[in-house]
Amino acid sequence: MSNKSFSLGEIAEFLNAELRGDSQTRISGLNTLLNAGSGELAFLANEKYVSQLADSSAEAVILSAKHIDESQSTAGSYSGALLLLDNPYLGYAQISQWFDPAPTLVPGIHPSAVVDKTAQIGANVAIGPNVVIEADAIIGADCYLGAGSTIGARSQLGEGARICANVSIYHDVSIGCRATLHSGAVIGADGFGFAPTGTGSWQKIYQIGGVVIGDNVEIGACSTIDRGALGDTRIGNGVIIDNHVQIAHNVVIGDNTAMAAYSAVAGSATIGRNCIFAGDACVVGHVNICDNVHIMARSLVTKSIDKPGAFSAVMPLMETREWRKNAVRISQLDSMARRLKALEKKQ
């Protein structure tokens, strides 16, 4: 898809890698060991793919020294160029941007965009068709706003933010530098706050707080971060959020926490730094989770967690026939436990 190409020398220099091969060789793409061909760079980061190296047709491979036969200065029978790094996966990640086929954007404001005259637009900003920017918004330098995205009154984007098509940002939202927000993301919608009126109906609680998001944050497609009821919802620096994630009002997420698809945090919960939420890992409201907690897929956190570690709550998969027999026993568990104890006493 891309017609970019770079020399192995340039790549080695950027990655600070030891190159064993011709520095003039051109690289025009990245691929897996298995699929890489002429002109393509691959990487070996996982022990279980070592066997794929011998047969790889990659032009060059990023790998670590432990996979080199130092007596021959080669990686077994693989005959292409080598780029040696302590952390090949990180090297692959770092070089991946060079081969990103996403269109580069020409700074400027598309004539169909509707930009309030009180908004401040930084240098080199690219504003796509049908973008709407409301009063007193501030768009930092080098931002990109994709078609149809909307920025509410008084909201701010730090430098270098990439807002994809059809993103909705409400009023009074602050987003740090170098954020990426994918299509369909919604930042600053009302938190879900209602008071019972006493007659069965609900009185809306207007959500008068905002959202404050740090630097270097990624937010996936169709993910939502609600504004605070009172005070702000806060997302730390370096937080990475996948698609369909829900962050409720007044949640606080610590720096560098990662949340896979369908993760959710209910209102006023606080999540520490460097946590990892696997897919569909959810947290009820008003609890605290400390730093370095790993929640496994589809697990619901119902209480605060005050020590680092891995936590799970997922039913194991069975054939439906087996599952039917066993699932019915779950509602008998308390009885079984009592009967077991009674038997033990009789012994």
Place this chain on the structure above:
Amino acid sequence: MSNKSFSLGEIAEFLNAELRGDSQTRISGLNTLLNAGSGELAFLANEKYVSQLADSSAEAVILSAKHIDESQSTAGSYSGALLLLDNPYLGYAQISQWFDPAPTLVPGIHPSAVVDKTAQIGANVAIGPNVVIEADAIIGADCYLGAGSTIGARSQLGEGARICANVSIYHDVSIGCRATLHSGAVIGADGFGFAPTGTGSWQKIYQIGGVVIGDNVEIGACSTIDRGALGDTRIGNGVIIDNHVQIAHNVVIGDNTAMAAYSAVAGSATIGRNCIFAGDACVVGHVNICDNVHIMARSLVTKSIDKPGAFSAVMPLMETREWRKNAVRISQLDSMARRLKALEKKQ
């Protein structure tokens, strides 16, 4: 964020609260007991925050008589003004709208909006940039349509609806008065209906029903309500729906039911009035749930429920190491139950 301010006298009158303090005092914002400062109004609605009252710097506090020391007509050592109400939380909810920082909208049709000439637009309607309104749509008085939202042919909005940016409403959808729909919500997409052809593929069933939504409904960001296959999907009055909720075709939701994020109801299920769905509470298709049922977080309803009450089905969280040991036993439960019974017989 707001530069609105109101006197305590005005607020007391609106809330029908007993004011103990200076009616001329200006209030410019709402905040929590802990964070409120000069010029800010707080509330005490939950017994567990009583201890925060003494140290609160709030200008005034909404609270109930039971927290007043009537001998001194004060709330302990808290020295600010008091607004007495039987239901302080409801009072806070009611007054919150006065401090809502959401931009007020000037009625009118933005020149970039595309409004079919057969559409009927009521008085004082504010139509934002790039809004699209198709043929024979009817927009009630005092509605707000945010940038990029679309209203399909023959669809109707009652008076005072607030449609946020990038909401998609298909054709033949009827929405009552004073609805709020948040960004990314989709109303009237096709229900998921397909007939097996007998050769492995699927024949689409065109969804020829519509969606009928009552008055005073809130629908969160990225929530979806599908149109009916035959006949309509129906949402009652006063229903409140959080983000990422899915309502399938021909579902019926009774008045004032509340559904937290990721709640979902599969096709043709009927949900009663005044039900509460916690986050990720889901219901399979074709079942009936009576009024006043409370489904706990992450619980799946697989059968009809015909009596009010609370229902749960969530695996408890464990450290992953513990979870591994126990989870494997779930598939042995039926065997364990049988063996336990056999032991009991031998006694």
Place this chain on the structure above:
Amino acid sequence: MSNKSFSLGEIAEFLNAELRGDSQTRISGLNTLLNAGSGELAFLANEKYVSQLADSSAEAVILSAKHIDESQSTAGSYSGALLLLDNPYLGYAQISQWFDPAPTLVPGIHPSAVVDKTAQIGANVAIGPNVVIEADAIIGADCYLGAGSTIGARSQLGEGARICANVSIYHDVSIGCRATLHSGAVIGADGFGFAPTGTGSWQKIYQIGGVVIGDNVEIGACSTIDRGALGDTRIGNGVIIDNHVQIAHNVVIGDNTAMAAYSAVAGSATIGRNCIFAGDACVVGHVNICDNVHIMARSLVTKSIDKPGAFSAVMPLMETREWRKNAVRISQLDSMARRLKALEKKQ
């Protein structure tokens, strides 16, 4: 909603059904047996609705021969016209398109659409207001693009695709013929790929693959299909996807697989053909599921499945009081199993 009408003769011919009744009778709508009235066509596809036939006021009913009393050539006391088919449900599905109230679209490009001059637009394409089509995109004949939808650079739509309002398609995405994409769907957003830097933060892995989607695919509202990290995410022919579904990077989905709302497949998993995922059925990354696997609602697949069949993993619903007693025992299961075994040994 519709003022279309067709004769029973036309309908019988299209469905290849045996008509017992007046071929000139006009049919103006479809409805259920229970609700159908004059001029409406109903169907009897499920044994449990046989009893509704006698009282149906439908003008005509699609049903199978087994519900006919051949001695009288009638369906019991039901007195309307009959359309006999081996598969009445399929017949209903096939005829449903004739009564679809969705507005028909006039080919042409709305003046507010922004179409790059290098894009190729096929014959009879209808491009709605505010649609954005980027450089080198290719739009096949007879496509419909709803208001506010965006098509990225070099992306392709096969003939007859229906893209509803506010759909976001990124660059380098290929979609086959006759696809339907509902509002809020996002195709080609970045997969969730990040490498740990070793200092707690994350290095983004640019997602340089694309998305390739086959023919006759339906994708529901707010569903997301991410682009590949290296190589493409691939969706087969005839795959049907409900709302809020997540397909991660480099997933492969086989032909005719059906995925209900909230189904999700994590990165690099491979799903076979003719699988059925009930609502919220999810699959972890890097596993393989063979053809003809049926995953029940809310079940998480954590390992590869290599034989067809039905699989489940859902906690049964209990009254919360009962659930509390039993759920606490789940963390004691391993202990219970060991104690049970000990007792058995003593016998």
